[in-house]
Amino acid sequence: MQRTPIRTVLLTGFDAFGGDAVNPSWLAVERLRGEILAGHRVETAQLPTAFERAPQALRAAIRRHRPALVLCIGQAGGRSAISFERVAINVIDARIPDNDGAQPVDAPVAKGGPAAYFSTLPIKSLRAALLAAGIPAEISQTAGTFVCNQVFYALMRALARMPAPRPRGGFVHVPFLPEQVDTRPGTPSMPLDTIVVGLRTAIGTALRTKRDLRTAGGETH
Amino acid sequence: MQRTPIRTVLLTGFDAFGGDAVNPSWLAVERLRGEILAGHRVETAQLPTAFERAPQALRAAIRRHRPALVLCIGQAGGRSAISFERVAINVIDARIPDNDGAQPVDAPVAKGGPAAYFSTLPIKSLRAALLAAGIPAEISQTAGTFVCNQVFYALMRALARMPAPRPRGGFVHVPFLPEQVDTRPGTPSMPLDTIVVGLRTAIGTALRTKRDLRTAGGETH
Amino acid sequence: MQRTPIRTVLLTGFDAFGGDAVNPSWLAVERLRGEILAGHRVETAQLPTAFERAPQALRAAIRRHRPALVLCIGQAGGRSAISFERVAINVIDARIPDNDGAQPVDAPVAKGGPAAYFSTLPIKSLRAALLAAGIPAEISQTAGTFVCNQVFYALMRALARMPAPRPRGGFVHVPFLPEQVDTRPGTPSMPLDTIVVGLRTAIGTALRTKRDLRTAGGETH
Amino acid sequence: MQRTPIRTVLLTGFDAFGGDAVNPSWLAVERLRGEILAGHRVETAQLPTAFERAPQALRAAIRRHRPALVLCIGQAGGRSAISFERVAINVIDARIPDNDGAQPVDAPVAKGGPAAYFSTLPIKSLRAALLAAGIPAEISQTAGTFVCNQVFYALMRALARMPAPRPRGGFVHVPFLPEQVDTRPGTPSMPLDTIVVGLRTAIGTALRTKRDLRTAGGETH
Numbered sequence: 001m002q003r004t005p006i007r008t009v010l011l012t013g014f015d016a017f018g019g020d021a022v023n024p025s026w027l028a029v030e031r032l033r034g035e036i037l038a039g040h041r042v043e044t045a046q047l048p049t050a051f052e053r054a055p056q057a058l059r060a061a062i063r064r065h066r067p068a069l070v071l072c073i074g075q076a077g078g079r080s081a082i083s084f085e086r087v088a089i090n091v092i093d094a095r096i097p098d099n100d101g102a103q104p105v106d107a108p109v110a111k112g113g114p115a116a117y118f119s120t121l122p123i124k125s126l127r128a129a130l131l132a133a134g135i136p137a138e139i140s141q142t143a144g145t146f147v148c149n150q151v152f153y154a155l156m157r158a159l160a161r162m163p164a165p166r167p168r169g170g171f172v173h174v175p176f177l178p179e180q181v182d183t184r185p186g187t188p189s190m191p192l193d194t195i196v197v198g199l200r201t202a203i204g205t206a207l208r209t210k211r212d213l214r215t216a217g218g219e220t221h
Numbered sequence: 222m223q224r225t226p227i228r229t230v231l232l233t234g235f236d237a238f239g240g241d242a243v244n245p246s247w248l249a250v251e252r253l254r255g256e257i258l259a260g261h262r263v264e265t266a267q268l269p270t271a272f273e274r275a276p277q278a279l280r281a282a283i284r285r286h287r288p289a290l291v292l293c294i295g296q297a298g299g300r301s302a303i304s305f306e307r308v309a310i311n312v313i314d315a316r317i318p319d320n321d322g323a324q325p326v327d328a329p330v331a332k333g334g335p336a337a338y339f340s341t342l343p344i345k346s347l348r349a350a351l352l353a354a355g356i357p358a359e360i361s362q363t364a365g366t367f368v369c370n371q372v373f374y375a376l377m378r379a380l381a382r383m384p385a386p387r388p389r390g391g392f393v394h395v396p397f398l399p400e401q402v403d404t405r406p407g408t409p410s411m412p413l414d415t416i417v418v419g420l421r422t423a424i425g426t427a428l429r430t431k432r433d434l435r436t437a438g439g440e441t442h
Numbered sequence: 443m444q445r446t447p448i449r450t451v452l453l454t455g456f457d458a459f460g461g462d463a464v465n466p467s468w469l470a471v472e473r474l475r476g477e478i479l480a481g482h483r484v485e486t487a488q489l490p491t492a493f494e495r496a497p498q499a500l501r502a503a504i505r506r507h508r509p510a511l512v513l514c515i516g517q518a519g520g521r522s523a524i525s526f527e528r529v530a531i532n533v534i535d536a537r538i539p540d541n542d543g544a545q546p547v548d549a550p551v552a553k554g555g556p557a558a559y560f561s562t563l564p565i566k567s568l569r570a571a572l573l574a575a576g577i578p579a580e581i582s583q584t585a586g587t588f589v590c591n592q593v594f595y596a597l598m599r600a601l602a603r604m605p606a607p608r609p610r611g612g613f614v615h616v617p618f619l620p621e622q623v624d625t626r627p628g629t630p631s632m633p634l635d636t637i638v639v640g641l642r643t644a645i646g647t648a649l650r651t652k653r654d655l656r657t658a659g660g661e662t663h
Numbered sequence: 664m665q666r667t668p669i670r671t672v673l674l675t676g677f678d679a680f681g682g683d684a685v686n687p688s689w690l691a692v693e694r695l696r697g698e699i700l701a702g703h704r705v706e707t708a709q710l711p712t713a714f715e716r717a718p719q720a721l722r723a724a725i726r727r728h729r730p731a732l733v734l735c736i737g738q739a740g741g742r743s744a745i746s747f748e749r750v751a752i753n754v755i756d757a758r759i760p761d762n763d764g765a766q767p768v769d770a771p772v773a774k775g776g777p778a779a780y781f782s783t784l785p786i787k788s789l790r791a792a793l794l795a796a797g798i799p800a801e802i803s804q805t806a807g808t809f810v811c812n813q814v815f816y817a818l819m820r821a822l823a824r825m826p827a828p829r830p831r832g833g834f835v836h837v838p839f840l841p842e843q844v845d846t847r848p849g850t851p852s853m854p855l856d857t858i859v860v861g862l863r864t865a866i867g868t869a870l871r872t873k874r875d876l877r878t879a880g881g882e883t884h
Binding site for chain 3 (some may be wrong): 777
């Protein structure tokens with residue numbers, strides 16, 4: 001008699017970049033590894049903050065874990081809330097070099113790919129669940145033009161090309177940790193515990209939500 | 222003997238919305254009407270801040286003026302620089318009602334349209350030209366999800382469907398005026414004169430620039 | 443045989459103001475009432491957000507509880523960290539009416555009083571203790587010119603006029619709660635639990651610290 | 664027959680600091696040197712961004728020019744408006760070293776001096792005059808704890824000790840120039856021309872205004 005293997009959630013974080021000693025996305029992801037949430041086991045992968053290697057590492061992790069849900073997490077230094085990204089755009093425009101020293105400007109993520117992909121996470125429901133839990137959360141209309149956006153675009157492209165029923169996926173940005181802003185006065189941060197609880201809440205909510213809420217989450221500009 | 226008619230630039234601004242008495246985008250556009258820049262005459266149109274009527278008004282103005290270049294201008298309250306938008310996305314998510322009282326949430330701008338369109342303005346060159354003139358300027362990775370983004374998307378879609386050689390076009394956000402922030406402490410603003418000079422510089426540069434600069438203008442998130 | 447009564451810490455918070463339904467300063471203070479920290483029992487008082495009544499309520503609470511330490515807590519909507527105020531200034535300049543409808547402009551807190559009082563809390567040590575606990579914390583150089591600054595000034599003046607050994611005291615600002623910023627996109631907030639742990643850490647540290655750390659906590663402007 | 668010597672205004676700016684190549688305060692001050700405003704000639708002095716030398720240089724300039732009005736101007740990188748400072752506090756707390764390498768922490772500006780001095784400029788009138796001219800302007804409740812605040816405190820202390828009728832004086836912070844924020848995305852800036860017009864407007868208004876306006880200009884925190 002065969003046992004059905006437990007389904008999985010893939011959670012990725014990045015290594016440190018841009019002069020910081022740590023990356024809160026990876027510290028939080030590490031803490032969640034192996035947890036069982038809504039009947040799914042959390043599998044994790046660290047992605048390099050590097051344009052050439054990150055999408056490959058992501059696709060390898062997807063092949064290995066065959067997840068039902070993929071959440072890629074990245075650091076958004078300066079933001080004050082856990083932000084659920086709405087859209088990935090087909091452009092790379094690096095203001096700083098990546099961890100391999102590459103700094104492409106106005107290059108596509110995927111030559112000939114569509115201009116953008118939308119997240120398939122129920123982002124409004126995720127925001128509502130975090131706010132109900134007292135955790136700062138918001139919808140973001142841009143994931144930037146660096147490795148985070150590239151990985152987000154590569155993720156959505158990979159998922160879009162899989163046969164139905166396709167896994168859902170999306171990108172979540174998290175703030176700096178308090179220790180990272182000690183020398184950056186006025187810059188928001190968030191305790192690691194809060195980030196971890198927020199991501200756990202997001203995973204559970206994503207697994208349990210079929211249809212997203214239709215609540216306003218846009219910006220006038 | 223026939224005279225070749227002068228070529229035109231179409232400049233649009235919006236009416237006031239969201240409780241403000243004025244919209245700096247329209248005040249600036251009005252000041253530039255009739256000017257001759259790089260051999261083109263500036264034609265203008267005011268668009269209503271209303272989802273149903275704005276794209277129609279824009280398309281009517283394009284048919285009337287047959288411009289070589291279209292710049293749609295909007296107010297981005299809270300930003301501190303003239304910002305050249307990079308990308309329009311196929312979503313409407315209104316946090317406040319428009320001037321007709323409509324407030325769509327998570328609706329497409331164009332059903333079945335592509336997820337996004339990129340600006341065809343040389344946005345890096347425009348930023349460089351303004352900075353060289355001492356005027357605060359930046360690239361923006363999101364035009365929001367309100368009427369500005371909708372008009373930007375509608376513009377790029379209309380231009381993309383025209384026969385070659387297609388007019389170039391894009392969207393520019395401008396800050397509040399100083400008088401608008403008197404009751405909003407800490408909110409950036411920009412003198413109207415500076416906005417006008419900035420837009421004039423942008424139009425002239427767009428008309429004279431064939432190939433955009435490849436200088437970094439992205440964000441890490 | 444007489445029992446020495448336990449020493450006390452006085453913690454004050456404000457009622458809601460400016461259109462908000464709650465004030466996180468009071469919600470946090472309520473949660474700490476009755477706790478024993480470093481051998482002191484936490485006593486609490488709610489102050490009205492009203493220029494005429496707040497200083498009286500504060501002085502009455504001091505007379506009643508004879509505290510060894512006084513921390514007045516207030517809401518600083520828009521800030522992202524728990525901030526330890528450095529200085530109270532002798533001016534009231536109200537941008538909005540208080541809860542009694544009063545809106546004084548450029549009036550002194552205390553006619554003939556000194557221009558300012560400095561906090562007697564070990565503010566650098568408090569910040570260090572919170573950061574060590576992973577909680578966003580900062581030094582603030584201004585408590586504003588509304589009821590918070592007025593109460594801070596009134597507190598320091600009352601303490602300065604008491605016979606030695608004088609209780610120590612100061613003012614702490616806390617961010618909005620996540621639920622308060624749902625309609626204020628982009629505005630930082632902090633979970634109530636984090637605020638409570640932060641204040642508890644601050645009280646314990648203040649009671650145990652004799653000499654403040656000499657670490658930089660200033661601003662260039 | 665003897666000619667009454669023309670009265671003077673003393674305008675000071677700082678040299679560059681903190682890694683910037685220029686200091687907009689000095690560039691603006693230089694442009695105004697020698698102008699006649701409301702019957703007064705503008706005299707200027709550059710102050711070093713250095714705790715030990717700046718107050719001396721200021722006091723020497725006051726002795727030399729015997730001004731009727733003194734405006735010290737400094738750079739407030741990150742602010743978006745010309746800001747009229749309300750209060751100077753008796754503390755130095757340097758987050759970065761000054762131009763001589765000194766970095767005092769929690770030292771007084773003047774041992775035994777009062778905790779603070781208020782500006783004697785009609786700051787509400789100055790703000791109103793700039794806004795009427797379409798120039799971003801605000802009241803600031805803190806000049807920081809670096810050399811700007813120190814010079815402001817030293818200025819007010821020097822003026823307070825002069826025999827009546829005392830010259831009026833105060834401190835004005837100006838934003839970065841656009842060229843300074845090219846590598847600081849999202850940071851506000853202001854064209855040099857706008858700063859110059861703003862300071863000229865401020866000087867003329869200060870010389871013509873006897874009694875300040877009583878309009879709200881405070882902050883809730």
